[in-house]
Amino acid sequence: MKTVIVGGGLTGLAAAYRMLKGGTSEVVVIEKDPEPGGMAASYHIGDYHIEKYYHHIFASDRELIDLITELGLKSDLQWLKGTTGYHIDGKVYPMNTPIELLRSPLSMLDLIRLARAVLMIKRTKDTSALDDVTAKEWILKNAGNSVYERFFEPLLRSKFGTSHDKVSAAWLFGRIRIRSNRGASGEKLGYLRGGFYRLIEQLTESIVENGGEIMTGCAVSEIIFDRNERSEKRVCGVRVGAGGRPELGCDTVISTVSPHALSRMIPDAPDIPYQGTACALFGMDRELMSDIYWLNIKSDVPFGAVIAHTNFLPVTDYGEHLVYVTAYFQDAHDQRWQSQERELIDSYLDGLEKLFPEFRRDGVRWWRLARNIDTAPVYLTGYARNIPPYATEIDGFYLAGMFSGTNYPERSMNGSILAGFGCADEIKIGSG
Ligand SMILES: Cc1cc2nc3c(=O)[nH]c(=O)nc-3n(C[C@H](O)[C@H](O)[C@H](O)COP(=O)(O)OP(=O)(O)OC[C@H]3O[C@@H](n4cnc5c(N)ncnc54)[C@H](O)[C@@H]3O)c2cc1C
Incomplete structure (x- = not known):
């Protein structure tokens, strides 16, 4: 069985790592960029590496921490104070400790409303019903207009811009819950x-040591299908680079790219904003x-x-x-x-x-x-209903990535590792 993984971000690397550890022999990761890592890739500046996009992790990122441990990097994982603040009305307000919150532009009544709303969020176990309610509606109802405008709206705008008022309350609940590693002095x-460069480096090294291949600097332009003996559509290869290039045959393809990127490779990619x-x-x-x-x-x-x-x-x-x-x-x-x-x-x-x-x-x-x-x-209301499962209707064709259920209601490195692992496990169960 030969597997091609489209995309060498954390989902693709995690899937390859898991498959190879599980005994699958032929695994090829194809990455369009010159280096693997995707959103978690780094710049090399002078003698150090620094992520292209800011990254940190949370205490709740269990699978990522386990992987870091398995790859021998645990002693380099440090837990540091991540102080936050708001720039409002021309002034910077630190927002970490109870005293700083008291000095914030929120009134005492707003602080009480905010604390009550956060408590409600932390106590809610099942957020499925909140997938159809906007975060804005929920905050206005449970914390009031002033808490929305002065606290949550800047957060929602900075995260979702023009979609800030269409995002689901389920996202808000998920976001607040993971940010609970907070002592008296802050989070x-x-x-x-x-840097997380080292995680990518160790993952790629392990993949290659275990017999996998990582092709960088080449984009998959097409996923190729034919019919099996029951006339059902099945995957049979990918084309790398522009038309006319030879195809790379395989029995399984895991696409880890965004639905938008996938729509250039197949006719019916899922529609996820x-x-x-x-x-x-x-x-x-x-x-x-x-x-x-x-x-x-x-x-x-x-x-x-x-x-x-x-x-x-x-x-x-x-x-x-x-x-x-x-x-x-x-x-x-x-x-x-x-x-x-x-x-x-x-x-x-x-x-x-x-x-x-x-x-x-x-x-x-x-x-x-x-x-x-x-x-x-963008976690608009109703998002949860449209999350694609790993296995598609096409034999041998799988989808895993930032859009997977493990990355809802917030995408993260942990969620992508879980998606890669989950998809690899599903393929293994299906094949044997
Ligand atoms: C601004 C920002 C900040 C973030 N901060 C954090 C954080 O603090 N903590 C945290 O846990 N997570 C954070 N994340 C999220 C985390 O980086 C991602 O969830 C995770 O890295 C996604 O991995 P992925 O493999 O699912 O997707 P991607 O990283 O997008 O990987 C997909 C890969 O597919 C490749 N590709 C695309 N098209 C093709 C093609 N045609 N052929 C071959 N390859 C192709 C892409 O180049 C890419 O490498 C952040 C992300 C961003 C953007």
């Missing part, structure tokens, strides 16, 4: 010393803001969050300050997708000048821009 988040991200990373010779790792922005700038990586990891690990400036966008006409790189970077720098009067452009040593139109499903 602890996990990060691998040396995704959003894009335009994430700049700045290397700076001085600090942008003190103490806060993650700053949500409620202001008229073209980004929704500023993430100071070196307020999370020590700056001495890098020898310079690293700051992400990031925005999600919901359609292909958005300026953040359409504009030239330099133009977008300038607009982000303009925004930083507006928010941080002490910020100086000459303190920026270098910048990188990661832009991708398919970085996350």
Whole structure:
């Protein structure tokens, strides 16, 4: 049995790793980018690696932590304070401790309403009914207008932009529940010393050691089907590169790419809305803001969050300050997708000048821009009903990825590893 996995992100790598460990012999991962990793890939800057998109993990990411342990990286997993804040009405408000919350722009009554809503969320076991209610409706009903406008709306806007009022309450519940590793001084988040690059590196090494193949820098352009002896449609190969190229024969294909990317390879890809991200990373010779790792922005700038990586990891690990400036966008006409790189970077720098009067452009040593139109499903109401199962109706053809049930109601590295493992296990059960 030969398996081709389309996409070398965490889902594809996890599926290959699991299949090879389970005794499947012929597994080929095909990745269009020059390096595997997908959304969790890193830049190599000087003598360090840093994720193209900011990443951390939660204490509840059990399977990811188990995998990190299995790959021998457990001693490098550190739990660090992940401080958050809000930029509202021209001012930065840290929002980590009870005292900081008391100093926030929320009134005492709003704080009580917020605490009560969070408690309700944490106590709710089954969120399936909330898939059909918008987060906005639920918050307005259970916490009121002012808590919505001053606390939740900036969060929802920074995460879902123009779709902020259409996202399901099930997403909100899932999001709040995973953020519960919070002591009196704030939340602890996990990060691998040396970056999540090391996870990708160890995974790829293990795949190759166990006889798998990883082809990078080649895009699958078509998944090829024929008919089995019962005249049912079945997978028989993939075509790599532009038309006319020879096909690579196989009995099983796992597609881990977004439905949008899949629609270029097959006629009937599932229709799941995704959003894009335009994430700049700045290397700076001085600090942008003190103490806060993650700053949500409620202001008229073209980004929704500023993430100071070196307020999370020590700056001495890098020898310079690293700051992400990031925005999600919901359609292909958005300026953040359409504009030239330099133009977008300038607009982000303009925004930083507006928010941080002490910020100086000459303190920026270098910048990188990661832009991708398919970085996350948008969890609109009714999403759960449309989640595709791993096995499709076509013999030998499987789907796993950010759109899988393991990534609902929030996509994550853990969810993608679970999707890869789950899909590999289902194929194994089906074949024997
Ligand atoms: C801005 C941002 C921040 C995030 N922060 C966190 C975080 O803090 N914590 C966390 O746990 N998760 C985070 N995530 C989510 C996490 O990175 C993803 O859930 C996970 O990496 C997705 O892996 P995947 O393999 O399912 O998908 P992808 O990483 O999208 O992998 C799909 C792969 O398919 C490849 N591909 C596409 N088309 C083709 C083709 N035609 N042929 C071959 N290959 C193809 C792509 O290049 C890609 O490598 C973040 C993601 C983003 C974008």
